[in-house]
Amino acid sequence: MNKHEILIDKSKCIGCSLCANDCVAHNITMENKKANVIANDCIMCGHCVAICPKGAMSISGYETEPVEKEQSTSLNPDDVLNVIRFRRTIRQFQKKPIPQGVLDQILETGKLTHTAKNMQDVSYIVLDKEKEQIEAYAVSLFRKIKPIAGIFSSMVKRVNIGDHFMFFEAPTVIVITAKNTINGALAAQNMEFVAEANGLGVLFSGYFTMAANISPKIKKKLGIMKGKKVITTLVLGYPKVKYQRSVQREEVDVTYL
Ligand SMILES: Cc1cc2nc3c(=O)[nH]c(=O)nc-3n(C[C@H](O)[C@H](O)[C@H](O)COP(=O)(O)O)c2cc1C
Ligand code: SF4
Ligand code: SF4
CATH class of the missing domain: 3.30.70.20 (Alpha-Beta Plaits)
Known part of the structure; x- marks a missing residue:
């Protein structure tokens, strides 16, 4: 049935x-x-x-009912653009936990994000008690890789892989897994917006994502389901820093045909 x-x-x-x-x-x-x-x-x-x-x-078969749309939920385009303009990756966090209600809202955002063919294939692993240990596995892996990677990049050679190189002592980390890469990435971006609307700052940890996908030990610890991979890792917390202005970017690379 x-x-x-x-x-x-x-x-x-x-x-x-x-x-x-x-x-x-x-x-x-x-x-x-x-x-x-x-x-x-x-x-x-x-x-x-x-x-x-x-x-x-x-x-039938869902735990929740559809929500009636009472009023228009249109966004001001200039406001949306400014949210994107002024958002910065956060790597310095306050030692303040994220309330469960805020975390629930961020996860609900992921759930509501559209997926290809309505696959609903995106899963979330919230690192809590095991965060430090899992970060330690990833840090140790990167310390092993660094001498080889350093041959190709002087920046990598310079980098100090400290104990908190992956998660920057943030209170919460959400590992996003999915079958389809775009589905996971869309959920992650929407979750970042809702996190920011709650006053949080976010880091997308590519390093941890890479570590998780290459290390059988981390994969096992995270309990990644068959057919899924880690798409990205959101590192979340209240920022300890405030940015005063936007940053410059290259001209948009666009072609009209
Ligand atoms: C997919 C992705 C992975 C990233 N991985 C890392 C990471 O592992 N460590 C880190 O410090 N920054 C990471 N970043 C942050 C980028 O370095 C940052 O977005 C970029 O330098 C621009 O800075 P901004 O986000 O403040 O505009 C990542 C960003 C993205 C989009
Ligand atoms: S959308 Fe129109 S046709 Fe379809 S079930 Fe509702 S009332 Fe009937
Ligand atoms: S594909 Fe979508 S619109 Fe069509 S019957 Fe199924 S749920 Fe309804």
Whole structure:
């Protein structure tokens, strides 16, 4: 039996065809001016539920109900651009824990982020008690790699791989795993925005991500599911630093054809 089933309350259906016209899987037909679902093997995107003006469509098997959209949730484009302009990677954190409610909201953001084919393949590992030990594994791995990597980069040669080289003593780390790289990356970016809206600063730890993907020991410790890989690692905490201005970037590299 399918975990989810698309249900139509035909007594509410007014035959407007909005659901059928918006269904990417061509899974809805109109019969006798009523919507009719062909099968439950679609991608369960929920567009039919979201678009129905009469609330006639529903999908069973979820723990939460759809939320009614009371008002427009449009964003001011200049504000959004400035959030992106002024965000900086944070590597200095206050010794202040992140409240569970804020963490829950950040994880909810990941959950709500769209995925290719509605795969919902993104998982989160919050490093808490084991954070220091897992960081120590990754640091030790990088210390071993450094002499070789240093041959190719003078910057790498200069870098001191301290005990907190990966997580910078941040209170919380979220390792994001997924089957599809873009799905994990989209969730991560949205989570960063919500984290920042809560006054947090974020570092995307590429070094830890690399360590986790090459080290069987770290992979095992994280309990990464088969078919998934670490997409990125969010290091989160209240910033100890404040930036006064934006930074310069190269001109946008764009081609119009
Ligand atoms: C995918 C990704 C991985 C990164 N990995 C690391 C990392 O492991 N350690 C680190 O100190 N910074 C890391 N950074 C931060 C980048 O160095 C930083 O974004 C860049 O220098 C620009 O600075 P800004 O984010 O403050 O604008 C990473 C950034 C991204 C997007
Ligand atoms: S959108 Fe709703 S009311 Fe319109 S056809 Fe579909 S189920 Fe019926
Ligand atoms: S859930 Fe999406 S794919 Fe499935 S019937 Fe509804 S609109 Fe179509």
